[in-house]
Amino acid sequence: DIQMTQSPSSLSASVGDRVTITCRASQSISSYLNWYQQKPGKAPKLLIYTSSSLQSGVPSRFSGSGSGTDFTLTITSLQPEDFAIYYCQQSYSDPWTFGQGTKLEI
Amino acid sequence: QVQLVQSGAEVKKPGASVKVSCKASGYTFNSYAMHWVRQAPGQRLEWMGWINVGNGNTKYSQNFQGRVTISRDTSASTAYMELSSLRSEDTAVYYCARDWKIDTGSHYYYAMDVWGQGTTVTVSS
Numbered sequence: 260d261i262q263m264t265q266s267p268s269s270l271s272a273s274v275g276d277r278v279t280i281t282c283r284a285s286q287s288i289s290s291y292l293n294w295y296q297q298k299p300g301k302a303p304k305l306l307i308y309t310s311s312s313l314q315s316g317v318p319s320r321f322s323g324s325g326s327g328t329d330f331t332l333t334i335t336s337l338q339p340e341d342f343a344i345y346y347c348q349q350s351y352s353d354p355w356t357f358g359q360g361t362k363l364e365i
Numbered sequence: 366q367v368q369l370v371q372s373g374a375e376v377k378k379p380g381a382s383v384k385v386s387c388k389a390s391g392y393t394f395n396s397y398a399m400h401w402v403r404q405a406p407g408q409r410l411e412w413m414g415w416i417n418v419g420n421g422n423t424k425y426s427q428n429f430q431g432r433v434t435i436s437r438d439t440s441a442s443t444a445y446m447e448l449s450s451l452r453s454e455d456t457a458v459y460y461c462a463r464d465w466k467i468d469t470g471s472h473y474y475y476a477m478d479v480w481g482q483g484t485t486v487t488v489s490s
Contacts, residue, residue, distance in 0.1 A: 293476045295410075302460055302480035303410065309467060309474045346410055350475040354426040355400070355412040 261285050261349050265358035272363060276337045280361045282330045282347035291351035294323055294332045297360075298343045306345075307332065334363075367391040369461050369481035376487045382449040385484045387461030394442040395419045398464035400477055401435055401446040405457040415464060416444060451488045458483040 262285035272278050282292065290310040295303035305314045307323035310330055320335045334341055342365055347358040372386040387399065400415040414425035416435045423435050434447045444461055462477035 289472075291474060295477075302483055303462075303477075304480070305465075305476055305478050308465070308476040308478075309469070312467075314478070348410070348477075353424055354428070357410040357412070359409045 260354055261288060261352060261356055263347055263349055263356050263358040265345075265347055265361050267361060268359060269362040269364065271365065272337055273365065274337055274339060277333065277335045278337060278363065280332045280345055280347075280363075282325075282332070282358050284328045284330075284349055284351075287327045288349045288351035290326050291349055292323075292325065292330050293348045293350060294321075295346045295348060296341075296343045297346065303346065337363075367463075367479050369463065369479055371459075371461060371481040371484045374485040374487070376489065377451050379452055379488055379490055381451050381488075382447060383451060383486050384445055384447040385459050385461075385486070387444045387446075387481050389442045389444070389463070392463075394437075395439055398466075399435075399437070399444040400462045400464055401433075401444075402460045402462055402477070403457040404460070404483075405454070408457075413446065413459075418444065448486075451486075453488050456486065456488045458485050460484075 264283045266281045292310045294307040297303045306317050311323045322333050344360045344362050346360050368390050370388045375383050377383050398417050401413040403411050416423045418437050432449050437444045460483050461481040463479040465476045465478035467474040
């Protein structure tokens with residue numbers, strides 16, 4: 260199985276900050292990398308697909324980059340509604356696997 | 366609008382089975398595969414398997430091999446996930462999620478673009 264490791268596991272930030280979350284795969288996954296946002300008690304929401312493509316309706320302050328084994332999710336100008344847990348996920352091979360999550364808190 | 370609505374919370378005893386449903390609306394059910402993902406309390410998301418809704422083919426994570434069965438009823442636009450031989454570690458929120466196949470012209474990529482609201486399954490004696 261491909262292991263996905265995110266860093267940091269938690270992150271404190273303020274409204275208006277720029278933050279970056281990193282995701283590393285245990286082997287190359289090309290651009291088969293998606294990012295999800297999850298708020299308490301809610302289902303995950305797709306933010307970024309194919310490493311850098313913004314899902315429809317997602318604000319442009321979210322962006323993704325990377326290929327191979329190293330990926331980043333960047334949020335510019337944090338808004339109050341952005342405080343949540345973020346997961347990376349690989350769809351390169353079965354079983355699909357997720358990172359452990361990064362909790363973004365105030 | 367595109368929506369996946371799951372069945373309600375379940376409480377089961379160890380050794381029992383649970384079957385969770387996921388009713389789709391707002392799109393052509395047969396045209397998209399369906400995944401099942403679970404999340405135990407405080408844990409990361411865990412992919413369980415998926416079904417090609419069109420032909421019924423399934424693929425399961427080895428972590429659940431032999432215990433999980435994913436099926437669908439195309440006439441009811443509903444997918445199902447049944448987990449047997451339940452143990453306390455199976456206490457989790459179970460989600461269905463639609464498979465989105467992205468054609469870039471040179472490659473196909475995949476993501477889960479629509480999720481159900483989740484079904485809490487509690488396993489307790």
